[in-house]
Amino acid sequence: xxxxxxxxxxxxxxxxxxxxxxxxxxxxxxxxxxxxxxxxxxxxxxxxxxxxxxxxxxxxxxxxxxxxxxxxxxxxxxxxxxxxxxxxxxxxxxxxxxxxxxxxxxxxxxxxxxxxxxxxxxxxxxxxxxxxxxxxxxxxxxxxxxxxxxxxxxxxxxxxxxxxxxxxxxxxxxxxxxxxxxxxxxxxxxxxxxxxxxxxxxxxxxx
Numbered sequence: 001x002x003x004x005x006x007x008x009x010x011x012x013x014x015x016x017x018x019x020x021x022x023x024x025x026x027x028x029x030x031x032x033x034x035x036x037x038x039x040x041x042x043x044x045x046x047x048x049x050x051x052x053x054x055x056x057x058x059x060x061x062x063x064x065x066x067x068x069x070x071x072x073x074x075x076x077x078x079x080x081x082x083x084x085x086x087x088x089x090x091x092x093x094x095x096x097x098x099x100x101x102x103x104x105x106x107x108x109x110x111x112x113x114x115x116x117x118x119x120x121x122x123x124x125x126x127x128x129x130x131x132x133x134x135x136x137x138x139x140x141x142x143x144x145x146x147x148x149x150x151x152x153x154x155x156x157x158x159x160x161x162x163x164x165x166x167x168x169x170x171x172x173x174x175x176x177x178x179x180x181x182x183x184x185x186x187x188x189x190x191x192x193x194x195x196x197x198x199x200x201x202x203x204x205x206x207x
Contacts, residue, residue, distance in 0.1 A: 001056040001074075002029045003067075004042045007201035008165075010100055010158045011064035012052040014151075018068040020191045021149055022075025028054075065097070068151055081151045089152070095132075096155035102128045103159045107166040129169060137176040147185045157186040165197040 001024070005012035019025050033042055033051060043049040046062045054061045054070065061067050069081040082089035106125035109117055136156070147153065160183045163169055173180040186192050 001027055001054060002031055004031050004033050004045070004053040004055070005051050006032060006035060008197045009051050010104060010162050010197075013158055013161075013195045013197075014064045014154050015052045015054065015067045015071065016195050017149065017154055017191050018071045018078075018080050018151075019075075021078045021080060022071045023077050024071055024075050065093075065151065068154075078149075080149060080154065093150075093152045093155065096152045096159070099129070099132045100155045100159040100162070102132070103162045103168065106168055107162055110166055110168065126168070129163065133169065133172065133176045133179055136182075137178045140178055140182045142178070142181045143185050147189070149189075153186065157183055157192065161187075161192075161196055 003012065003015060003019070005016070016025075016030075019028050031041070033040055035042075035049065035051065040049045042051060042053050045055065045060045046053050048062075050062065052062070052064055052067055054067045056070075056074075061070055065081060072079050072081055082093055084090060102125055106122065106129065109121050109125065160172075160179070163172065169175075187196075
């Protein structure tokens with residue numbers, strides 16, 4: 001199997017974590033690609049040229065949730081992605097993924113040149129993120145022992161990792177202490193630390 005990725009892609013990060021849980025890390029070749037370029041090797045596989053994309057034989061599978069579900073099935077050791085039919089779990093995953101999407105959009109806008117940034121978009125994304133953080137602060141419970149790695153929890157700590165890396169909510173630890181304590185429990189896991197965003201992998205974002 002081959003996973004096309006960028007090290008700081010939160011969606012590719014999720015797939016790498018699920019691959020580790022499924023015992024498939026050694027079975028997956030990682031190919032770091034340059035996005036927004038005409039020679040992006042993902043484009044012939046998936047026209048949008050986005051990562052992650054997983055290739056396994058004649059199967060080309062884009063989008064993180066589908067890749068994670070496939071890795072669950074392929075490894076046969078864990079089930080991180082909720083099955084359709086367990087609609088409460090699916091709904092929880094959907095909200096967590098929407099939070100990650102909002103943080104990702106916000107981070108991309110912040111990485112643009114100052115004169116190209118949309119003040120309106122920055123305001124909307126911050127409002128969305130803070131609403132979700134307020135909700136999480138009231139509902140998250142700090143896990144005892146090894147915290148569970150599910151698609152929902154992976155979405156959440158990946159979103160928080162992006163938020164922290166790009167300094168989007170500087171006061172988040174003081175303002176949302178329950179979220180901070182929950183995040184600390186996950187940040188202590190080796191696979192979470194290993195896949196965290198890195199300044200060395202940060203690429204300039206142009207138009």
